[in-house]
Amino acid sequence: MLNSVFDGLDSAPLFAGIAVAVLVGWGAFRLFITSYRYIRATPLQRARMRHAWSISMRWRRLAPNLGLARIDENTKGRKDMQGKAVKPTVVVPRLKVFPEPWGIRAVVKTIPKVGIEEFEKAAGWLADAWDCETVEVNRLKAGLLELRGLVGNPLDDHFPYEVPAGDAWVLPLGRNPWARDLVIPLKDLSGIKVAGMPGFGKTMLMLGWLAGLAQRTAVQFAVFDGKTSDPRYGDWGQVGHRAMFIVGDNPETAHQRLTDLVRLIKDRPAQLVEERGTHKFWKDGPTDTIPLVLVLMDECHNYIDASGLRGKDKELIESNQRLMRTIAKEGRGLGVIPIVGTQKQTGDAIPTAVRDNLEVGVCFAVSTIDAAEAALGDGIRKDEDNQPTKLRDKDRFTGVCIVTGVPGLGGQFDRIRVGDIDEPAMLQLVANSVYLRRDVIPAPAPVLRDAGSAGVPLQKTEDQTTPKTTRRRKAS
Template sequence: MTSSVLDGLNAAPLIALVALVALVGWGAARLLITTYRYLRATPLQRRRMRHAWRISLRWKRLAPNLGLARVDENTKGRKGMDGKPVKPITVVPKIRVYPEPWGIRVRAATIPKVGIEEYEKAAGWLADSWGCQTVEVQRVAPGVVELRGLVGNPLDEHFPYAFPAGDDWVLPLGRNPWARDLVIPLRELSGIKVAGMPGYGKTMLMLGWFASLARRPEVQFAVFDGKTSDPRYGDWGEVGQRAMFIVGDNPETAHQRLTELVRLIKDRPSQLVAERGTHKFWKAGPTVTIPLVLVLMDECHNYIDAAGLKGKDKELIEANQRLMRTVAKEGRGLGVIPVVGTQKQTGDAIPTAVRDNLEVGVCFATFTIDGAEAALGNGIRKDEENQPTTLIDKERFAGVCVVTGVPGLSGRYDRVRVGDIDEAAMLQLVAASIGYRADVIPAAAPTVRDVSADSAGTTVPLQKEAPKTTRRRKAS
């Protein structure tokens, strides 16, 4: 037994030496890999790497000063072997810092009494200490938060709008501050609402969506240009030949076309069952015979705002509102998607039954938080950093919007820079696809002239009337 103990004591230095060599080797390998990456990096990447190293080295001094560290209560009141008090242990959350093109990304652990709320409260001080424009915080896993520090303002950087050429059914939206490209999936989409003051990019974004889908024969368009009386001379005039129809700001003409769209929606289930054996449009997706129909309504309030109207004019507007509700509520599963644009998506400009049914919200600059709330929901009041009221500077923020309802945001909000659209390239793309235009509106029910009911003759639908029934008066 004694010899085995001695052998163990003799082996201890050898084990320690092996562990030391392994540790030194691991450190040397890590240093070599980091040096190699640094030498191969671009000047911007090197600057970001140095930034990340500085944050890591200074964290243990910074965290206690910002209330992001806690004294271990179990170590308070301890005394050493000599009976003197021993300083309690301060627990600092562990972090890992990653360089990114837009700044730095920090994964930080949480500890008791230092959670996501504490990190959010310290975000402003962290931004100043880390040399960032802003620091945003979000929970990524239990016990882990991610802090993203923006250096400069990436939303100031312009880039060309990319018209997608793939087979995915998406609408390109733009790039957020974290260099992530956001898109809007069209599958099972109930619709999109686009709001914001004039001149900030609403129409250009909608035109970009039009051009993105124009070269697909499985897509048809219905365009309502509420900004002009003659749509040939408006923003949509040059792309109108690709659309099934395009109307101006006349509510009566819009009523006729909305009636046709509702007829299309009512006819779709039987058409789908006859051709595919199912009434679910997205099970097989758009085809040339049963295409996706994108309904683009620019400045839609001109068709559905009844303020100050009376008599027949008011009745017409109310009828348009009912038709729009049908399109918004029933079109999702049948491949009819409304995209509704207006400057202020409040209830007086667009019925709330329509607005609140459109799941994706896009809002450019607004003067009031009420206008932003109408387009994005009441949660935007709490998210001060992403409020569209901060995008008023047209020189900087034309083409920048706030979005919600997009996959990946989990109900939150994000700012997006829309790419700069080359109008010549857009018009050329649309012109090359005019041959794909097809009118898929079903014909109206045939009518006959019934002269037996009225000597003058009246036109009635070719349908059987419900038999009239006489009710007996109940005996008292």
């Protein structure tokens, strides 16, 4: 019995030594892996790794100074064995920092009374302390936050515009500050609204979308160029040969073409059922016989803005508005998608019934927050970092926009740098695909007429040869 006790006492140092050896070995292994990664890294990656290590080492000292730590109430008033007061314990949220190409990413475990609101309030101070341009705070899940620190301004970096590869039906947007490429899926898309002041890239983005899909046989285009009276001499005239039609800023001509598109929408369900057995366009997707139709309207207010008009002119514009509402509300499930661009998408320039039905918002630089709200929704007022009123420096922010409604954003907003479009290459791409143009708008339904009635439509059911009889009401 005594021998077993003494044996246990003798083995305790052995177990302690083994534990220490395991810890030292694990530490040495991690140091080796870190050193190996550092040696193999590029100069930029090494700088990001040193940056992340510096933030980790200074965190426990920085957090209390920014109000991101709390005193454990249970440790207040403690005394040691001699009766002297002991300092209470300071609880600091646990922080793990990871280097990224665009800066640093930190994952934080929250503590009581230090959550997302406290970190959002301290984001500016964190950016200064961490040598970052900005720090953004996101909630990953309950009790876990993600801090993203941007070093420099990645939106200043230019890159070429890339045509979408493969068979995916998407429109490329560009790259956000976190080096993520965003696209707009076209499936079941109700439409896109594009806003922004002249010269910041609104038209070029829409031209890039046309060029990116121009080589596909299962897509056709309808172009409304509201910036010029003769579309042959405008921005869209160079790609107009690929479109089913292209019209200028004449509201009457636009009315005729909008009527054609509404007729296409009304005719499609029967065509889909006859060919596919279902009226749902996206069940099988675009085909050569029933293609996707993109309706590209640049400076659309010239067709649907009724401000200051009266009489027949106002009636024409109001009719255009009704046609646009039909396209925006009914085109989604039938493969007719409007892409509407204008400088200011307020209610006087584009009807709210049209604007609010287009789910994706893209906004380049604008002068007022009201214009930004019209394009992106009222939530942009609260998101000061992403307000497009801050993008008015044309030297820096031409080709930079704010987007919302894109899958993956969770209803929030993101900054996007659109790739630089090689205009000659884009025009050549469109020119090589002109032979794919095909008019898919159905012919107007014929009006049946009676040969002996001098052109009176047969729809008139009243027999004009029989005189009308009126019954006079007796006076009471």
